[in-house]
Amino acid sequence: MMSIFYSLLIAVTLLFPPSLEKTDTVTALTNARIVTVTQGTIESGTILIQDGKIIQIGMNVDIPEDARVIDLAGLSVYPGMIDSGTQMGLIEVGSLPETRDASELCDLSPQMKALTAVNPNGVAIPVTRVSGVTTVLTVPSGGMLPGQAALINLHGYTPQQMFAGFEGVILRFPATGRRGRFDSRSEEEVKKAADEAMKKLNDTWDSAELHNRIDSTYQTRPEDGRKPEYVPSMEALRDVIRGEQTLIIQVNAANDILAAIEWVQARDIDRVLFSGLAEGWRVADKIAETGIPCLVGPVLSIPTRQSDRFDKAYKNAGLMHAAGVKIALRSDDTANARNLPYHAGFATAYGLPIEEALRAVTINPAEIFGVSDRLGSLEVGKEATFFVSDGDPFETATTIHHVFIAGYEIPMESRHTRLYEEFLQRSPGLHKHGQD
Amino acid sequence: MKLKTFFLVALLSVAINSAAQEIPTGDLLVRNATVLTITNGTLENTDVLIQDGIITAVGEQLSASQDVPVIDATGMYVMPGIIDAHSHIGISNVNESSAPVTAQVSVGDVLNPYSIAIYRALAGGVTSSHVMHGSANVIGGQNETIKHRWGLLDPDELRMAGAPRTIKFALGENPTRVHGRGNNKRPASRMGVEYVLRETFAKAQRYQEAWAQYEENAKTNPRAIPPAYNSQLEVMANILSGDILIHCHSYRADEILMLLGVLEDFGVDQITLQHVNEGFKIAPELAEFGATASVFADWWGYKFEVYYSTAYNAAILTRNGVLTSINSDSGELNRHLYHEAAKSQKYGDLSDDEALALITINPAIQLGIGDRIGSIEVGKEGDLAIFDRHPLSVYAINQKTVVDGIVYFDVETDTDDMRLIVDPESTVDTVVLHSHDDTHQCLYEGSLDLYDFLESN
Numbered sequence: 001m002m003s004i005f006y007s008l009l010i011a012v013t014l015l016f017p018p019s020l021e022k023t024d025t026v027t028a029l030t031n032a033r034i035v036t037v038t039q040g041t042i043e044s045g046t047i048l049i050q051d052g053k054i055i056q057i058g059m060n061v062d063i064p065e066d067a068r069v070i071d072l073a074g075l076s077v078y079p080g081m082i083d084s085g086t087q088m089g090l091i092e093v094g095s096l097p098e099t100r101d102a103s104e105l106c107d108l109s110p111q112m113k114a115l116t117a118v119n120p121n122g123v124a125i126p127v128t129r130v131s132g133v134t135t136v137l138t139v140p141s142g143g144m145l146p147g148q149a150a151l152i153n154l155h156g157y158t159p160q161q162m163f164a165g166f167e168g169v170i171l172r173f174p175a176t177g178r179r180g181r182f183d184s185r186s187e188e189e190v191k192k193a194a195d196e197a198m199k200k201l202n203d204t205w206d207s208a209e210l211h212n213r214i215d216s217t218y219q220t221r222p223e224d225g226r227k228p229e230y231v232p233s234m235e236a237l238r239d240v241i242r243g244e245q246t247l248i249i250q251v252n253a254a255n256d257i258l259a260a261i262e263w264v265q266a267r268d269i270d271r272v273l274f275s276g277l278a279e280g281w282r283v284a285d286k287i288a289e290t291g292i293p294c295l296v297g298p299v300l301s302i303p304t305r306q307s308d309r310f311d312k313a314y315k316n317a318g319l320m321h322a323a324g325v326k327i328a329l330r331s332d333d334t335a336n337a338r339n340l341p342y343h344a345g346f347a348t349a350y351g352l353p354i355e356e357a358l359r360a361v362t363i364n365p366a367e368i369f370g371v372s373d374r375l376g377s378l379e380v381g382k383e384a385t386f387f388v389s390d391g392d393p394f395e396t397a398t399t400i401h402h403v404f405i406a407g408y409e410i411p412m413e414s415r416h417t418r419l420y421e422e423f424l425q426r427s428p429g430l431h432k433h434g435q436d
Numbered sequence: 437m438k439l440k441t442f443f444l445v446a447l448l449s450v451a452i453n454s455a456a457q458e459i460p461t462g463d464l465l466v467r468n469a470t471v472l473t474i475t476n477g478t479l480e481n482t483d484v485l486i487q488d489g490i491i492t493a494v495g496e497q498l499s500a501s502q503d504v505p506v507i508d509a510t511g512m513y514v515m516p517g518i519i520d521a522h523s524h525i526g527i528s529n530v531n532e533s534s535a536p537v538t539a540q541v542s543v544g545d546v547l548n549p550y551s552i553a554i555y556r557a558l559a560g561g562v563t564s565s566h567v568m569h570g571s572a573n574v575i576g577g578q579n580e581t582i583k584h585r586w587g588l589l590d591p592d593e594l595r596m597a598g599a600p601r602t603i604k605f606a607l608g609e610n611p612t613r614v615h616g617r618g619n620n621k622r623p624a625s626r627m628g629v630e631y632v633l634r635e636t637f638a639k640a641q642r643y644q645e646a647w648a649q650y651e652e653n654a655k656t657n658p659r660a661i662p663p664a665y666n667s668q669l670e671v672m673a674n675i676l677s678g679d680i681l682i683h684c685h686s687y688r689a690d691e692i693l694m695l696l697g698v699l700e701d702f703g704v705d706q707i708t709l710q711h712v713n714e715g716f717k718i719a720p721e722l723a724e725f726g727a728t729a730s731v732f733a734d735w736w737g738y739k740f741e742v743y744y745s746t747a748y749n750a751a752i753l754t755r756n757g758v759l760t761s762i763n764s765d766s767g768e769l770n771r772h773l774y775h776e777a778a779k780s781q782k783y784g785d786l787s788d789d790e791a792l793a794l795i796t797i798n799p800a801i802q803l804g805i806g807d808r809i810g811s812i813e814v815g816k817e818g819d820l821a822i823f824d825r826h827p828l829s830v831y832a833i834n835q836k837t838v839v840d841g842i843v844y845f846d847v848e849t850d851t852d853d854m855r856l857i858v859d860p861e862s863t864v865d866t867v868v869l870h871s872h873d874d875t876h877q878c879l880y881e882g883s884l885d886l887y888d889f890l891e892s893n
Contacts, residue, residue, distance in 0.1 A: 177867035335737030345830035420748035
């Protein structure tokens with residue numbers, strides 16, 4: 001009997017290493033500088049967390065006797081950073097097709113769900129989260145409607161455990177810009193491809209609207225309507241047309257942004273976000289008028305035109321904010337999504353106010369994705385998803401000391417730290433194992 | 437004057453004219469800065485005087501004649517011009533990928549002084565780039581060390597005259613993909629890479645011996661017949677004699693050990709390993725050989741040979757006594773090498789001087805120009821970057837970049853559009869949307885376009 005008990009205990013211990021155990025016990029983080037983002041900064045205070053949630057924050061908080069206490073004197077607590085565009089969990093090794101699950105074969109596959117293909121054991125996940133980036137939008141790619149992005153927390157043993165409560169259909173809006181410096185198409189070819197893509201998009205949307213009308217009729221009057229054919233892609237778009245699902249439009253060139261605004265208005269789409277916006281600054285006023293939130297980035301990138309000032313990509317987020325656009329930042333990276341704070345740092349150096357840069361990686365994306373009841377700031381009732389640093393998280397030299405995701409204390413290690421520990425002073429060094 | 441003599445004189449004067457083509461240099465006095473000398477610590481409230489493009493004094497309250505331009509750098513940080521040890525900017529071609537050995541070609545033949553990437557690098561405080569051939573071939577073409585003299589239109593004026601010649605080698609996935617998988621030609625594996633290296637060096641040795649024999653014979657026999665000239669083996673022989681430095685694209689520990697073995701067998705004792713993501717695994721061996729390393733601050737994961745990487749690579753190499761630099765290999769990343777150095781400092785607790793050395797004196801030494809640039813010292817060339825904050829801060833913005841004592845970048849006075857040429861056949865303003873894959877130029881080296889490759893697979 002006992003042996004079964006012990007083997008069960010061992011099994012449970014293996015499944016949940018002690019450091020990752022979430023218990024009903026209260027954890028108290030004391031003497032911390034608490035940057036709530038939404039309710040100001042407490043210079044020295046306490047955060048109590050229990051059962052994965054923040055249960056108290058303040059300067060004078062009673063700490064239960066049995067609480068686990070972590071003294072954070074000299075350190076600061078920030079809400080976990082949210083990267084609004086990565087391919088985390090979908091791509092393991094960039095050049096190896098066998099390890100890439102971000103793209104399906106069809107140009108039109110809005111029913112594909114990124115969450116399905118998220119590998120919770122992706123090596124980049126621990127690398128990213130120890131930098132304080134706790135939550136990312138992971139985005140499928142390829143084709144016009146590559147599928148549905150998913151917001152995930154960077155801890156969990158299953159995609160469902162990682163899911164952070166938001167999915168959105170990606171639309172790669174027909175682009176008139178060139179795809180990088182190796183795109184050798186002629187001007188005519190670029191325009192022709194964009195025109196064809198635009199026609200395809202409109203044809204697709206016409207079909208989806210028709211499908212929606214047939215289905216709506218059938219839903220209200222099943223007796224005299226006909227059940228629409230089973231077309232999974234149309235069903236995915238139907239949710240967008242009905243305003244039940246968000247459409248995330250990837251668009252970058254100024255003219256394309258204007259075309260996308262026109263298209264969104266013509267199609268009367270309620271829940272819509274823009275993503276990318278490399279030339280957002282050129283038409284920032286027009287975007288601001290629509291109120292469409294923008295997932296902007298990467299900040300660390302090359303200007304889109306040779307005639308542009310060298311620092312335009314760095315300034316883009318600040319200029320868009322100044323025009324009144326609501327922005328969240330994205331790294332558009334996977335292996336190095338850990339650099340999100342540096343994208344924010346460069347945006348700050350080049351004009352985005354630092355408070356806004358902080359909001360653009362915390363509360364803004366939480367609000368934009370509709371999960372601000374759970375994430376994005378340090379408030380009672382929200383998930384205990386935050387990090388502890390010894391200073392400004394955007395400054396390169398700053399060290400992240402602790403990371404909590406939904407109350408789980410994350411081990412501060414990754415492949416990168418483990419290789420450092422093993423190889424800083426390798427043993428054996430030179431000339432052992434019987435060799436000369 | 438005989439006609440023949442006339443032509444000879446005319447020809448000679450043309451030759452002299454082009455040889456004497458003066459690279460412009462300037463005088464400059466930078467006042468009251470925090471000077472990050474790199475080799476002699478940090479000096480507060482210090483002036484730097486440059487005359488005719490050369491640093492002639494570093495100290496407090498320097499005096500100079502009235503006509504020397506003065507920059508008041510109060511509150512600013514002056515560092516040596518940043519040096520990028522691995523770049524592909526300012527050239528119209530990167531790869532001659534038609535054969536696994538192309539030692540006879542040189543990217544110095546395709547310098548493009550109109551490339552806006554040169555100006556953008558300047559804006560990031562970079563004054564010199566090691567412009568490299570691509571990594572399609574085991575033994576690629578020769579590289580060129582350039583100075584960012586933006587606005588000089590003769591390609592020769594970009595060259596850093598007197599800098600040692602260097603050549604690109606490449607191991608691993610790229611040459612085996614391009615030649616083995618792409619053209620069904622050796623090398624298709626890392627075994628084949630070693631074979632190509634050994635075969636080519638052995639032929640070069642024979643070539644050297646044949647010429648030595650001929651020169652010996654010619655002393656006594658005026659009718660001795662020279663061996664056939666071979667432009668490729670000529671370059672390889674220059675490597676064997678130490679006149680050309682090897683910079684080898686390499687990632688995995690095993691392939692690097694293979695290369696060191698080959699070099700040892702052929703008596704080549706200088707090598708800079710480029711990228712070298714797994715250098716940390718064999719840092720003691722690299723130190724013992726005297727190999728140096730030029731690495732990324734944190735790039736990894738884009739292909740299998742960089743899957744087992746660590747951003748602590750630069751720190752592990754440095755602590756094990758391997759001279760290390762941080763490079764960009766990218767027209768995006770080269771604009772913030774100071775930030776890359778800061779990341780390398782963070783991952784492994786390097787000192788400020790150690791971190792800044794990664795992008796200044798260390799790459800200079802790797803390029804054989806450590807006695808000319810890479811630190812702020814009297815006698816060195818007047819290449820500076822002037823930042824508003826400490827350059828290891830993420831908030832630092834480069835204010836001015838100086839090459840040879842001339843200000844080539846000024847954040848305040850430069851116009852937005854700094855192009856030197858406008859393509860009359862292109863639309864008024866072509867929009868190019870850069871992706872991460874695109875800015876990573878190594879991925880594109882070779883005949884296969886990675887974008888198409890990924891999209892089609």
